[in-house]
Amino acid sequence: MSYLCHIIVKNNTQIKEDLPSNLDNPPEFLHTFENVTVNPGSSVSLKCSASGNPLPQITWSLDGAQVPEDQSFRSGDYVTLENTVVSYVNISRAGVEHSGEFTCTAKNDAGEIYHSRWLRIPGPPFVRPMKNQTIVAGETMKIRCPAGGYPIHRISWERGMFTTYLTIHYF
Helix, strand or coil, X not given: CEEEEEEECCCCXXXXXXXXXXXXXXXXXXXXXXXXXXXXXXXXXXXXXXXXXXXXXXXXXECCEECCCCCCEEEEEEECCCCCEEEEEEECCCCHHHCEEEEEEEEECCEEEEEEEEEECCEEEEECCCCCCCCCCCCCCCCCCCEEEECCCCCXXXXXXXXXXXXXXXX
């Protein structure tokens, strides 16, 4: 959208000039990925694309941690002629260790959005190591169990002698 300046002079002549607007727009997803199940050894590609002003930066995480930059993961992005950022994560030989919840985050100065779905790879269930978390008393705490493998029927949390079914996912 742009602004239009109108000037009317004595003889009712109008002069108009457009002023382009460079207002910030928060990111908006144009394409996202779905839950997917692949067999061990298969290749898989996850893709997100987003627009916004300024162009958003897209990052990827697996179970809440940044997708590692190693030989098993390849990630990258590019900008289209329509000013859309397209980002992807490729896995050439999927193993059970690659399974879990993938999140695509698009962020710019005007906002931040997330999209998460599961990559399921049949194999023995496991829990990734978790980092210590510090919380403020009285505040809401959100924690997740970074589990992989497939199938997983239920995730529960224990504290002392109590088992709490905080989150139940049927994968």
